[in-house]
Amino acid sequence: MDKFTKITGVAAPLPLINVDTDMIIPKQFLKTIKRSGLGVNLFDEMRYQDDGSENPDFVLNKPAYRSAEILIAGDNFGCGSSREHAPWAIKDFGIRCVIAPSFADIFFNNCFKNGILPITLPQEQIDMLMKDAEKGENARMTVDLEAQTVTTSDGETFPFEVDAFKKHCLLEGLDDIALTLEKAPAIQSFEAQAAVSRPWV
Amino acid sequence: MSPKTLYDKIWDAHLVDTTEDGTSLLYIDRHLVHEVTSPQAFEGLRMSGRDVHAPDKTIAVPDHNVPTTPDRVNGIENEESRIQVDALDKNARDFGINYYPVDDIRQGIVHIVGPEQGWTLPGMTVVCGDSHTATHGAFGALAHGIGTSEVEHVLATQTLIQTKSKNMKVEITGKLHPGVTAKDITLSVIGRTGTAGGTGHVIEYCGEAIRDLSMEGRMTVCNMAIEGGARAGLIAPDETTFEYIKGRPHAPKGAQWEAALAWWKTLYSDDDAHWDKVITLDAGEIAPVVTWGTSPEDVLPITATVPAPEDFSGGKVDAVRRALEYMGLKPGMKLTDIEIDTVFIGSCTNGRIEDLRAVAEIVKGKKVKDGMRAMIVPGSGLVRAQAEEEGLADIFLEAGFEWRLAGCSMCLAMNPDQLSPGERCAATSNRNFEGRQGRGGRTHLLSPAMAAAAAITGRLTDVREVM
Numbered sequence: 001m002d003k004f005t006k007i008t009g010v011a012a013p014l015p016l017i018n019v020d021t022d023m024i025i026p027k028q029f030l031k032t033i034k035r036s037g038l039g040v041n042l043f044d045e046m047r048y049q050d051d052g053s054e055n056p057d058f059v060l061n062k063p064a065y066r067s068a069e070i071l072i073a074g075d076n077f078g079c080g081s082s083r084e085h086a087p088w089a090i091k092d093f094g095i096r097c098v099i100a101p102s103f104a105d106i107f108f109n110n111c112f113k114n115g116i117l118p119i120t121l122p123q124e125q126i127d128m129l130m131k132d133a134e135k136g137e138n139a140r141m142t143v144d145l146e147a148q149t150v151t152t153s154d155g156e157t158f159p160f161e162v163d164a165f166k167k168h169c170l171l172e173g174l175d176d177i178a179l180t181l182e183k184a185p186a187i188q189s190f191e192a193q194a195a196v197s198r199p200w201v
Numbered sequence: 202m203s204p205k206t207l208y209d210k211i212w213d214a215h216l217v218d219t220t221e222d223g224t225s226l227l228y229i230d231r232h233l234v235h236e237v238t239s240p241q242a243f244e245g246l247r248m249s250g251r252d253v254h255a256p257d258k259t260i261a262v263p264d265h266n267v268p269t270t271p272d273r274v275n276g277i278e279n280e281e282s283r284i285q286v287d288a289l290d291k292n293a294r295d296f297g298i299n300y301y302p303v304d305d306i307r308q309g310i311v312h313i314v315g316p317e318q319g320w321t322l323p324g325m326t327v328v329c330g331d332s333h334t335a336t337h338g339a340f341g342a343l344a345h346g347i348g349t350s351e352v353e354h355v356l357a358t359q360t361l362i363q364t365k366s367k368n369m370k371v372e373i374t375g376k377l378h379p380g381v382t383a384k385d386i387t388l389s390v391i392g393r394t395g396t397a398g399g400t401g402h403v404i405e406y407c408g409e410a411i412r413d414l415s416m417e418g419r420m421t422v423c424n425m426a427i428e429g430g431a432r433a434g435l436i437a438p439d440e441t442t443f444e445y446i447k448g449r450p451h452a453p454k455g456a457q458w459e460a461a462l463a464w465w466k467t468l469y470s471d472d473d474a475h476w477d478k479v480i481t482l483d484a485g486e487i488a489p490v491v492t493w494g495t496s497p498e499d500v501l502p503i504t505a506t507v508p509a510p511e512d513f514s515g516g517k518v519d520a521v522r523r524a525l526e527y528m529g530l531k532p533g534m535k536l537t538d539i540e541i542d543t544v545f546i547g548s549c550t551n552g553r554i555e556d557l558r559a560v561a562e563i564v565k566g567k568k569v570k571d572g573m574r575a576m577i578v579p580g581s582g583l584v585r586a587q588a589e590e591e592g593l594a595d596i597f598l599e600a601g602f603e604w605r606l607a608g609c610s611m612c613l614a615m616n617p618d619q620l621s622p623g624e625r626c627a628a629t630s631n632r633n634f635e636g637r638q639g640r641g642g643r644t645h646l647l648s649p650a651m652a653a654a655a656a657i658t659g660r661l662t663d664v665r666e667v668m
């Protein structure tokens with residue numbers, strides 16, 4: 001997995017609540033058997049018009065935000081399906097950090113597995129970040145995972161919380177499965193015990 | 202011992218390891234797999250030279266992409282869909298996991314097949330790369346959706362890294378009125394709590410109205426726990442549960458049945474257990490409901506009118522403005538004046554036999570409105586067979602419904618069953634997101650009985666008027 005330590009980049013404002021996974025990546029793009037290449041279809045239905053041309057009004061199509069690395073969004077971001085295609089598309093586009101007042105649970109977890117940092121901040125702070133992001137490409141924000149801070153283009157800093165284990169994995173780019181396999185003896189003894197106490201399983 | 206909730210009990214029984222920061226390794230009893238969220242996980246296993254840790258606890262079935270027309274026996278026409286289903290075929294074979302291929306009568310939507318075959322049992326941990334895994338919570342199993350990386354993790358280790366959620370109790374007191382169903386309960390709860398109301402929680406549904414539900418109805422309720430933002434939904438097992446399970450192909454038998462039963466009977470929340478959040482609804486106050494917007498929380502009794510953006514506050518004002526525009530609705534319009542052109546009955550929310558019986562009861566001897574596309578898609582091949590045996594299929598065909606083969610179908614329109622832009626559908630599925638049933642398509646969520654009523658009248662209809 002890719003490491004996440006510190007990024008400084010353009011933040012795109014997406015002031016919508018309940019941005020669902022069908023919006024992030026519609027189902028017609030779930031037919032792939034690969035993880036890569038989904039970035040062009042990120043937010044497909046908002047991003048492209050019916051004839052396939054770009055919708056010039058959509059934030060990621062505006063010159064200032066075409067290479068955004070941070071996304072600022074509204075409440076309950078990523079609700080809906082468990083499709084990991086959503087974070088794959090976000091990452092493939094180049095966004096490494098999403099900041100919102102709240103996230104849907106499965107999406108939130110999926111981000112960490114893909115080197116994306118989801119940050120939860122109170123609505124008032126999101127409002128300030130949204131304003132800063134609206135300034136366009138000169139407004140570069142910094143997200144520092146080690147220090148757990150977001151810093152606006154004006155130098156204003158907001159601290160954020162992050163689960164210690166998830167932080168560690170992101171900073172080091174660790175593979176969960178390898179970590180868990182180190183606990184193989186514990187898994188085996190659990191299985192041996194369960195074979196006795198719940199043999200029907 | 203301190204009092205525990207049902208969630209606490211199942212959690213404790215599956216704990217392999219906990220570290221100081223509260224990160225836990227949870228053992229997984231059943232891993233369900235479908236073709237859309239698994240190919241990258243199997244590829245990951247192959248690339249790292251890993252095997253499936255417990256193939257006997259892993260169950261795969263293709264459902265999202267499969268066509269539901271009879272010609273599917275000739276193979277899947279859409280190339281990408283075919284590749285995905287073929288990949289599942291190969292992965293199931295290569296790794297030796299339990300598998301129900303497209304041409305097996307037991308094939309169907311993964312969340313219908315699991316319980317039907319007796320794979321889902323009380324007190325288990327069940328996961329699937331699919332958010333509606335919450336369905337299995339109806340058995341008192343801790344069941345939740347996971348992403349593809351986690352699918353790979355479970356395949357390789359039969360465990361999942363988790364932090365514990367909070368406990369939320371949703372109590373539905375009293376009795377439902379005629380014409381009001383499990384779907385109306387679960388939509389009404391989301392209407393009350395919002396789609397983020399359950400975030401960070403595992404919900405346990407309880408109360409008289411829940412106890413009175415069949416297993417089918419309980420699955421409908423738990424299915425949509427995820428739409429309320431919860432990680433999982435649970436209902437404590439009881440005689441209704443045991444009755445449903447007994448005799449199913451993978452249910453325990455003989456002495457093991459007795460042992461299992463003894464344990465299952467301990468699976469309930471202790472009286473003085475701690476709840477982080479409690480919601481109570483009076484079943485008598487729940488009406489048949491429909492959604493009018495593009496979020497499952499946009500729900501109102503069928504007797505209501507379309508709301509205005511100004512009725513809301515915060516970010517919801519803009520969201521409602523956008524939703525009304527997308528849905529082509531004006532504030533103040535009566536919901537029963539909304540005309541529809543498509544009816545979709547099916548999905549893991551409402552594709553079970555009881556749902557089809559409810560539809561048959563309403564449409565028997567009647568005709569689907571002229572020009573309407575009305576489709577019934579059973580949740581599994583076995584549901585389809587049973588409906589045919591009970592004579593329901595004849596009722597549907599006579600009324601003018603299409604009678605399809607099993608699959609997810611128009612619930613998410615990954616197969617050829619889709620809405621065109623501007624088409625308006627009364628659907629028994631679980632999501633009314635923009636574009637969910639096809640780009641530009643408009644979805645109104647409702648119960649099977651309400652969908653049946655709409656099919657006859659051609660508009661959203663209070664089912665109590667046609668009963």
Ligand code: SF4
Pocket residue numbers: 264265310311312331333548549550608609612613630631
């Ligand atoms: S029926 Fe719909 S919600 Fe259920 S598993 Fe299939 S696509 Fe998902």
